Amino acid sequence: MRYLILTDLHANWEALTAVLDNADGHYDRVICCGDLVGYGADPNPVVEWVTHHCTLVVRGNHDRACTGLEDLEWFNPIARMAAVWTLDQLSAGNAAFVRDLPRGPSFIDGIEMIHGSPHDEDEYVVSADEAAEAFAYLESPLAFFGHTHLQGGFIWNRERVETIPPVSPHCRTESLGIESGFGYMINPGSVGQPRDGDPRASYALYDSEKRKVLYCRVEYDVPTAQRKIRDAGLPLFLADRLAIGR
Numbered sequence: 001m002r003y004l005i006l007t008d009l010h011a012n013w014e015a016l017t018a019v020l021d022n023a024d025g026h027y028d029r030v031i032c033c034g035d036l037v038g039y040g041a042d043p044n045p046v047v048e049w050v051t052h053h054c055t056l057v058v059r060g061n062h063d064r065a066c067t068g069l070e071d072l073e074w075f076n077p078i079a080r081m082a083a084v085w086t087l088d089q090l091s092a093g094n095a096a097f098v099r100d101l102p103r104g105p106s107f108i109d110g111i112e113m114i115h116g117s118p119h120d121e122d123e124y125v126v127s128a129d130e131a132a133e134a135f136a137y138l139e140s141p142l143a144f145f146g147h148t149h150l151q152g153g154f155i156w157n158r159e160r161v162e163t164i165p166p167v168s169p170h171c172r173t174e175s176l177g178i179e180s181g182f183g184y185m186i187n188p189g190s191v192g193q194p195r196d197g198d199p200r201a202s203y204a205l206y207d208s209e210k211r212k213v214l215y216c217r218v219e220y221d222v223p224t225a226q227r228k229i230r231d232a233g234l235p236l237f238l239a240d241r242l243a244i245g246r
């Protein structure tokens, strides 16, 4: 089975459609680590696409915040403004779909799907030390996660945890073989709001027969996504950051 793995779409329709064009023909199923909405200006189209095309989705913290499941006082002011705007924009059906998403971990084909870490969907796993703790909670040797908006992840090689870098700015893909006996936490990187200094949309492909992960980056129409954010009256910072990938 060939999987397209998406995370942190954040209502960015231009980024999502660029990813789908780029990955076309290379996957059989789509699975997602959450944060469909929040920050971007197209929550309804993104949720409708996910509703019809994703086999498995776990919820993210913004999915809770944008559907009234979260106390917004813990969000920073910009994220809170975007959550309130999204709550107002989402159709009743789309809001219900997002509100009812399962909390991870969820499992498919031996793959563990989580938003933050296996024991806390809101935890940011950024360092190798944080990943070492997370590996202790994983039930599967292969997990996909998001939340940090940083493409890459971690390998536990039975001795220590190593960090996987994102695709280099000069390249479009980077492949990683999955070896038995090792543990993998794979972050496909954010589709809709990358924060690793590369503004290109991020995603990953996984071929369960070849046991290979392909990390991918693709350019998308950033100016249109930015214009929609500004036209919607969302905080300008949310438009500006898309250009620099921070």
Ligand code: ZN
Residues within 6 Å of the ligand: 008, 010, 035, 060, 062, 147, 148, 149
């Ligand atoms: Zn996110």
